[in-house]
Amino acid sequence: MTGRRRVAITGIGLVTPVGNDAASTWRAVCAGTSGAAPIASFDASGFPTRIAAEVKGFDPAVITAPNKLVKYANRSHRFALAAAEEAMRDAAIAPTPGDSERWGCAVGTGMMGVAFGDLAALQRHSAPAGELDAHALLDDDTAADPVAFCRSQSTAGVALLTRRFGIRGYATSVHTACASGGQALGTALKLIRRGAVDRVLAGGFDSMVNPVGLAGFCLLSAVSSDNDTPERASRPFDATRNGFVLGEGAGFLVLEEWSSARARGAHVYAELAGDGNSLSSYRITDSPPDGDGPIQSMRAALADAGAHPEDIDYINAHGTSTGMNDRSESAAIRAVFGGDANRISVSSTKSTMGHLIAAAGAVEIAICALAIERATMPVNANYHVPDPDCDLNLVVGDARRQPVRMTLSNSFGFGGSNSCVALRHPDHVDAP
Amino acid sequence: MLAAIVAGRSAIGAIGGWDTRDWPVTIAAEITDFNARELVDDRKLHKFIRRTDFFGIYAGDRAAAEAGFDAHRVSLDSAAAAAFADRSGCYVGSGGGAFENQYDYLPLLAEAHGELPAFGAKLAETVNPMWLLRTLPNNVLCHVGIRNRLKGSNACITNHSVGGSLAVIEAAEALAQGEADRALAIGHETPIEPQNVLYYDRCGLLAADALRPFDQARSGSVFGEGAGALALETPASLASRGGVARGEVLGGGHVCEAKGLLAIRDDGDGTARAIELALADAGLDRADVAMIVAHGNGTPQSDASEARAILRVFGTTCPPVTAFKWAIGHLIAAAGIVEATIALAALRAKVVPGIATLTELDPACAGLPVSRETRTVAGDVALVLCRGFAGTDAALVVRALGP
Structure with a gap:
């Protein structure tokens, strides 16, 4: 480990279904306040699932970027801009013309580019009977709108962020479904370690709470249809769990090379200490019941951080509240931690925030950083009926107040990519 | 493919995917002999994947097979085979979403x-x-992983045209940092869709007749489609199974110009910085570069700024510069990796293929050593450049090995 560059988390910004900034989100995940409710942003009355965890009362005026930039931002990009601004403000640093080449940007980007309104308009004009008439596209306003085109691009988010903050180093978008946010943070960690850049604005953003996004998950029967009790629908690890609750939002972190962060007197939440990344290579949606895949990502994160099972105090689980994920993840935690799993506190904050898909990993890594800083572990809400296949030390009832030396944050995606990111308390870095 | 390019043959022709009568753009480099069963033998998989995934899976499978990953793994006992899988990664540059x-x-x-x-x-x-599963941007990563038992570090990079180059850079870094012993790098994309063609045309990015890199009469790019893949392995792992390297990834650099969604700088700032980072990463001097494969997408602003960047770095001692998109079209997320593989083949054949559509060098690119004619190459190192939306620039340095 000697000589390897370390990475400090010095800024956090969140826009989530339980709060439009980091402070309010943190209060909610500790109090167990659910962000799930009947869908308000469109008429979901005909869908099998009519609930989601939507961002509420989001005021685009919090974005200080110029309007000529913001007009290229769709809903999830606006969450990203707001969360990134909060993170940069929090870190009290920004790229200057002198160091902008030494700043990077790594983001987990959602898969939904095309806005539902644009698709509906295109259908009315160019596919009135349901089949696309390519010739009709020639005078279709939607197909002639460069702004609709720009917003739809997978690079739109990273383009808006780098432009907004003047970031001129390594800039990248990644997408491994629900592991995207975790993989973006892992990428950022490696960029600083290998010296490609000294600071990174890293995070994830997504919004699939729209008719097409919700439809995709309904068709797979992946989302809970507990429409009458939305606040209890997401219950990770509970024996009665029946699917996840679709969320939306963004999480961003400012990462800095450790010694330069310390030298400027920055507030350091935690060390971004290790990244473990694996591919289950099993099936496209299913996790292996024995935890194969997630086991390797957790072990790799521990090894990368120079840590051992006994060093970990808290795991922010992927914990989607689907039958399969929670069973597989529990098996993986048991396999990696053995007897230590009885001691290590585990919670899935998806129990309150819902599943933020490509943003989930980034938001949950931010929650881990706050857990370390505040010596408090957020709750796994809605847990009532134990599942023998999910035999974990869950944070049930109240948030647990105790010093947190190290945490892991798990994110596993459709397609089999697994991300595990380790964080460490700053005192355990600086102490000899 | 190299032979066709050296012979001046282009794959660009009339779009066959839909009726383009009255369309502002009617040409692309399409894959016309598409046979789903030949590309992906597992017919059950066909309903889970899209056209772009067929190409990506095929390229990934071929690279893994040529490298002999699977043949070696099945020769191992079960514990060693499991360890081999856990140390095998996969990095994919994917087009991400598409309108269709x-x-x-x-x-x-x-x-x-x-x-x-x-x-x-x-x-x-x-x-x-x-x-939802059919439209996942990370489908190629998932299925190439399952089909080839790759279970190690991985990424799916959805960063427009630099995606394929970044897949190579990140795979090489994963090996250098000890995260994996071998990895596939793949890039794939199928951008030839009616709605996409209209948008690119509306943004002034497409040519109506031909792609003419650095030519005075150039008027835009032309879409191509397909996939490329490279199997990368650490020297130790390769030696342990008696394999032979055909090339080497020496270094890479990647930066952003921070100009917004489509805009780029006229001065070539990003390309110049990416080249300098890549050379430093490779530990090479400018004089070590024998051939430059430019992005050369044929749009007026990109080519002029790219020429400026190349000349800024290499000055009057610039090695031969060429570009391949005039022949194969712009493969977007697949462009960088496909062009890197052609560059390796060209180095082995000791040729710098000419640009057959180049008639008169644009004065804005004056001094750039490009040619219509095939030239010989005096060395084994190529620099491959790539530029994408969001003002991103990637540079890759590769070396050809062996005959």
Whole structure:
């Protein structure tokens, strides 16, 4: 480990279904306040699932970027801009013309580019009977709108962020479904370690709470249809769990090379200490019941951080509240931690925030950083009926107040990519 | 492919995917002899993947097979085979979303007359239940992983045209940092869709007749489609199984110009910085570069700024510069990796292929050593440049090894 560059988390910004900034989100995940409710942003009355965890009362005026930039931002990009601004403000640093080449940007980007309104308009004009008439596209306003085109691009988010903050180093978008946010943070960690850049604005953003996004998950029967009790629908690890609750939002972190962060007197939440990344290579949606895949990502994160099972105090689980994920993840935690799993506190904050898909990993890594800083572990809400296949030390009832030396944050995606990111308390870095 | 390019043959022709009468753009480099069964033998998989995934999976499978990954793994006992899989990674540059992905919903929208309650109620009977899985940007990563038992570090990079180059850079870094012993790097994309063609044309990015890199008469790019893949392995792992390297990734650099969604700088700032980072990463001097494969997408601003960047770094001692998109089109996320593989083949054949559509060098590119004619190459190192939306620039340095 000697000589390897370390990475400090010095800024956090969140826009989530339980709060439009980091402070309010943190209060909610500790109090167990659910962000799930009947869908308000469109008429979901005909869908099998009519609930989601939507961002509420989001005021685009919090974005200080110029309007000529913001007009290229769709809903999830606006969450990203707001969360990134909060993170940069929090870190009290920004790229200057002198160091902008030494700043990077790594983001987990959602898969939904095309806005539902644009698709509906295109259908009315160019596919009135349901089949696309390519010739009709020639005078279709939607197909002639460069702004609709720009917003739809997978690079739109990273383009808006780098432009907004003047970031001129390594800039990248990644997408491994629900592991995207975790993989973006892992990428950022490696960029600083290998010296490609000294600071990174890293995070994830997504919004699939729209008719097409919700439809995709309904068709797979992946989302809970507990429409009458939305606040209890997401219950990770509970024996009665029946699917996840679709969320939306963004999480961003400012990462800095450790010694330069310390030298400027920055507030350091935690060390971004290790990244473990694996591919289950099993099936496209299913996790292996024995935890194969997630086991390797957790072990790799521990090894990368120079840590051992006994060093970990808290795991922010992927914990989607689907039958399969929670069973597989529990098996993986048991396999990696053995007897230590009885001691290590585990919670899935998806129990309150819902599943933020490509943003989930980034938001949950931010929650881990706050857990370390505040010596408090957020709750796994809605847990009532134990599942023998999910035999974990869950944070049930109240948030647990105790010093947190190290945490892991798990994110596993459709397609089999697994991300595990380790964080460490700053005192355990600086102490000899 | 190299032979065709050296012979001056281009794959660009009339678009066959739809009737382009009255269209502002009617040309692309399409893959016309598409045979799904030949590309992906597992027919059950076909309903889970899109056209772009067929190409990506095929390229990934071929690279893994040529490298002999699978043949070696099956020769091991079960514990060693499991360890081999855990130390095998996969890095993919993917086009991400596409417009046709959403068209599965057009019949439902028509049937529901745009009314959302009816849209929701008729959903299950109208839309393919696998829709979401078919449209995942990381499908190639998933299925190449399953098919080739790759279980190690991985990424799916959705960063427009630099995606394929970044897949190579990140795979090489994973090996250098000890995260994996071998990895596939793949880039794939199929951008030739009606709606996409109209958007690119509206943004002034497409040519109506031909792609002419650095030519005075150039008027834009032309879409191509397909995939490329490279199997990378650490020297130790390769030696332990008696394999032979055909090339080497020496270094890479990647930066952003921070100009916004499509805009780029006229001075070539990003390209110049990416080249300098890549050379430093490779530990090479400018004089070590024997050939430069430019991005050369044929748009007026990109080519002029790229020429400026190359000349800024290499000055009057610039090695021969060429470009391949005039022949194969712009493969977007696949461009960088496909062009890197052609560069390796050219180095082995000791040729710098000419640019057959180059008639008169644009004065804005004056001094750039490009040619219509095939030239010989005096060395084994190529610099491959790539530029994408969001003002991103990637540079890759590769060396050809062996005959």
